[in-house]
Amino acid sequence: DVKVTQSSRYLVKRTGEKVFLECVQDMDHENMFWYRQDPGLGLRLIYFSYDVKMKEKGDIPEGYSVSREKKERFSLILESASTNQTSMYLCASSQYRGPNYGYTFGSGTRLTVV
Amino acid sequence: AQSVTQLDSQVPVFEEAPVELRCNYSSSVSVYLFWYVQYPNQGLQLLLKYLSGSTLVESINGFEAEFNKSQTSFHLRKPSVHISDTAEYFCAVSVPSNDYKLSFGAGTTVTVRA
Numbered sequence: 001d002v003k004v005t006q007s008s009r010y011l012v013k014r015t016g017e018k019v020f021l022e023c024v025q026d027m028d029h030e031n032m033f034w035y036r037q038d039p040g041l042g043l044r045l046i047y048f049s050y051d052v053k054m055k056e057k058g059d060i061p062e063g064y065s066v067s068r069e070k071k072e073r074f075s076l077i078l079e080s081a082s083t084n085q086t087s088m089y090l091c092a093s094s095q096y097r098g099p100n101y102g103y104t105f106g107s108g109t110r111l112t113v114v
Numbered sequence: 115a116q117s118v119t120q121l122d123s124q125v126p127v128f129e130e131a132p133v134e135l136r137c138n139y140s141s142s143v144s145v146y147l148f149w150y151v152q153y154p155n156q157g158l159q160l161l162l163k164y165l166s167g168s169t170l171v172e173s174i175n176g177f178e179a180e181f182n183k184s185q186t187s188f189h190l191r192k193p194s195v196h197i198s199d200t201a202e203y204f205c206a207v208s209v210p211s212n213d214y215k216l217s218f219g220a221g222t223t224v225t226v227r228a
Contacts, residue, residue: 004157033215040123042204043158043218090157097214099146099165105157
């Protein structure tokens with residue numbers, strides 16, 4: 001069964017800490033995405049990547065960066081965590097660009113910044 | 115730019131009753147439409163999609179959605195719900211001009227009661 005694995009289910013971090021959220025997919029997918037999910041706002045795209053070492057900003061990239069050194073791994077980095085980054089973070093992947101290629105989502109990481 | 119509006123944030127419903135979740139989109143070009151479901155403590159899963167052809171699409175677990183171009187809608191329906199349908203449901207749209215990336219609505223929480 002194909003999988004997108006997010007390394008942590010729950011995280012609690014302090015304001016100002018550097019935070020790494022890890023995502024690994026085992027499907028040899030080209031594309032990977034990071035979303036944050038907030039009540040009443042749905043999913044908003046933070047960053048995405050169409051290839052190794054490639055990254056592009058999504059709709060809400062401020063306060064975040066990403067790294068994709070290997071095809072299967074896409075990391076989201078909060079350089080200096082703030083309380084307004086408390087949220088559910090979802091990683092997704094897709095094989096190629098196009099409507100026929102569905103997204104596979106991880107189970108999410110619920111981050112609390114205190 | 116495209117956007118998605120889910121008109122109901124919460125839908126309580128009794129078991130075996132019908133349910134309809136409303137989704138409207140705005141786009142000046144042709145769109146591809148999706149419904150995703152998120153069960154408690156899980157990631158999102160694709161429920162059904164409209165790419166082309168018949169405007170009525172069905173899922174394997176009894177949901178259906180109808181693409182209405184004139185109304186710019188893609189409402190989701192199920193004639194008889196089960197307790198196990200309790201979940202959050204997201205409508206999403208993709209367009210070629212945005213590299214087919216998914217844009218999500220705010221979500222509708224369905225709570226099925228016995």
